[in-house]
Amino acid sequence: xxxxxxxxxxxLFSFLLLFIxxxxxxxxxxxxxxxxxxxxxxxxxxxxxxxxxxxxxFDLNNSLLNILWVLVMVFVASHTVLKNAELKTRSLLPTLIxxxxxxNYAMLLYxxxxxxxxxxxxxxxYLIPIAGMVLGNSLRANVVGMENFCSEIxxxxxxxxFSLSMGAEKTEALIPxxxxxxxxxxxxxxxxxxxxxxxxxxxxxxxxxxxxxSPMVAIEYQIAIMLAIYVTTIVNLLFGIFxxxxxxxxxxxxxxxxxxxxx
Numbered sequence: 001x002x003x004x005x006x007x008x009x010x011x012l013f014s015f016l017l018l019f020i021x022x023x024x025x026x027x028x029x030x031x032x033x034x035x036x037x038x039x040x041x042x043x044x045x046x047x048x049x050x051x052x053x054x055x056x057x058f059d060l061n062n063s064l065l066n067i068l069w070v071l072v073m074v075f076v077a078s079h080t081v082l083k084n085a086e087l088k089t090r091s092l093l094p095t096l097i098x099x100x101x102x103x104n105y106a107m108l109l110y111x112x113x114x115x116x117x118x119x120x121x122x123x124x125x126y127l128i129p130i131a132g133m134v135l136g137n138s139l140r141a142n143v144v145g146m147e148n149f150c151s152e153i154x155x156x157x158x159x160x161x162f163s164l165s166m167g168a169e170k171t172e173a174l175i176p177x178x179x180x181x182x183x184x185x186x187x188x189x190x191x192x193x194x195x196x197x198x199x200x201x202x203x204x205x206x207x208x209x210x211x212x213x214s215p216m217v218a219i220e221y222q223i224a225i226m227l228a229i230y231v232t233t234i235v236n237l238l239f240g241i242f243x244x245x246x247x248x249x250x251x252x253x254x255x256x257x258x259x260x261x262x263x
Contacts, residue, residue: 063122085147086261099239138233145185145237152177170253
């Protein structure tokens with residue numbers, strides 16, 4: 001089955017849709033026009049670059065380059081998490097990169113070896129798109145979870161200090177805040193899994209169907225990738241909060257407010 005190309009004319013009609021949110025923003029004075037235009041321009045430029053670069057990577061299909069590109073993705077994802085969680089990157093970024101790299105590389109190798117059963121575990125056509133889906137979908141949970149953890153500690157500082165004064169170890173006193181932050185952060189991912197296929201058809205499944213794959217093959221891939229996303233998300237989030245626990249508190253168990261932006 002042939003996949004229809006959108007072409008320049010189709011893209012032009014896509015951009016014409018932007019008049020709707022721009023008009024709404026103008027009449028309601030939402031002040032979103034400039035940010036919308038900036039985001040669209042950045043999206044187009046980034047996707048154009050990625051399209052050219054991925055074409056080069058797919059044609060070359062060098063395992064070392066593929067691994068390095070995934071590492072670049074992990075770096076950008078880690079930096080984005082800290083930035084959006086209002087955390088400073090200097091002390092937290094290196095450790096977060098290492099933890100996310102270990103988690104995501106382990107999942108990618110497991111996925112390609114045992115689920116897809118690839119001969120080449122570092123095949124660019126599988127490694128990079130799957131890494132993008134796993135990292136992209138775990139970003140929001142990491143941002144929400146780490147931001148919520150810091151907010152809860154600052155909001156309930158007296159309660160936390162009381163637990164320490166009663167003899168609790170730092171980790172023991174922080175467990176309730178870790179539990180709450182992880183529950184809050186993981187709810188959207190759990191809700192997505194519960195409604196997938198009926199409420200919405202996700203992008204991976206849609207793309208495979210449009211590319212000519214049978215719906216059953218697309219469903220098999222979607223189930224596998226959603227499970228991989230959920231597992232990677234919860235492990236990434238857990239490691240991210242552990243990074244905060246390790247780097248965000250001094251030897252007396254006091255929260256280092258200086259790791260927060262604007263502190």
